[in-house]
Amino acid sequence: MWKFLHKLASPPYFYDLSASMIPWFAVPGVLLIAYGTYAGLFLAPPDYQQGDAFRIIYVHVPAAYLSMMAYMVMAVAAGIGLIWRIKLAHAVSAAAAPIGAWFTFLALITGSIWGKPMWGTWWEWGDPRLTSQLIMLFIYFGYMALRAAIDDPGKADKASAVLAMVGAVNIPIIHFSVEWWSSLHQGATIVREGGPAMPPEMLYPLLANILGFTLIFGALLLGRVRSEVLFRERRSRWVRKLLLAEQGKE
């Protein structure tokens, strides 16, 4: 186990392994999203209160969940990189930030599209979860801006890692803000006592999409980490060898 982890942290080994891993994430991810989206849009019955407008949850919930998941990945990778000085972990952290920012953006946009027919407004400041998603987006921006502002890559890695871990303190606050301030937002419907408050025809497509989005996130992350690793190691021997081999093929 430890041996494997040590091997994984070596950029050339990771680069080889990840190439074969991406399809394992991407293919089931695409299939699950295809099923989840089709079933969510056509098979699931309309909600008795919200009609067809509820169907946006098939994008909104996975995006909102991944906006936090991506942050967790980013912060944990940053912590690993800072504590054990593993460069690959910093690359993961750097690669996760833009993806997370996009999912946050997607969650905000879909939330506001849903809010228009439901609340009668595109944006509701009274809802803490909307607001905290916006804060989340700003935290992602801050992280990326700090990284961009520091010229020395090693220093940028470490400084942004500290920021990522400090920002991680905000995630529980985001999560519990729903309960702390009375809000317009839907309470949690999947994870709660007495089982989910949703009929299975509605629930299964949602779960499929959550899993599918997660797998696609994994595939995107691996792809981004690969290019990040290539860029960082651009002066190393194995990258040069790789390039020569590529040129030899042509």
Added chain:
Amino acid sequence: MSHANDIPGLWQGFSSLVRREVLLAWKRPGDVLNPLVFFAMVSTLFPLAVGQSEQQLQFSAPGLVWVAALLATLLSLNSLFVSDYEDGSLDQLILSPQPLPMLALAKSVAHWLVSGLPLILVSPLIAFSFKMPSSVIGVMALTLLFGTMSLSLLGAIGAALTVGLHRGTALLSLLILPLAMPILIFGARTVSLAAAGDTTTAGVYFLAAYCMLALTLAPFATAAALRISNE
């Protein structure tokens, strides 16, 4: 352990750094006064922009005071480590036998003494000028107490991360404002609740808890950030 006696104790190191910071601020009163003047100016701008009807002012005053306090604190945070970085004192702080988190805490405490405390002292004046009920002033001072303390601690992390950078000023706001937003939300809403005559314990407790959390964790992050920035 013969040399152990030569090293000043933890408390001595802490208090002498606080004293140095406060003394430096005392010698350069502009650094202390500018954020205060800024606070008063922003508070003056709002009635001019929003309108002067009593109801409107009372309604927006809690948020306004809080936004002004947040911005004023950020303004003074910018220079927290800059002069130390430029004249080499920061190297000395890092090399000193005192634990760096303790010194980072001392910097934050000193920053609060010269920026947060004056804000709290000025805030009743602003509350009166906005015709807020006098019962609110205690709660407002209390929320500002925990809030500005948390800001000094949290902001020190940002200041430490951006200390050597050319574009540090705008970046610091981008890093700290989102993290400070829970303080703003709870601070302003608690004051609004107090103005409406509701109970405010939950908000005050939250801010106190946030402050305690920042007090325990932030100095370590600041110390780590200082080490990274000063490499």
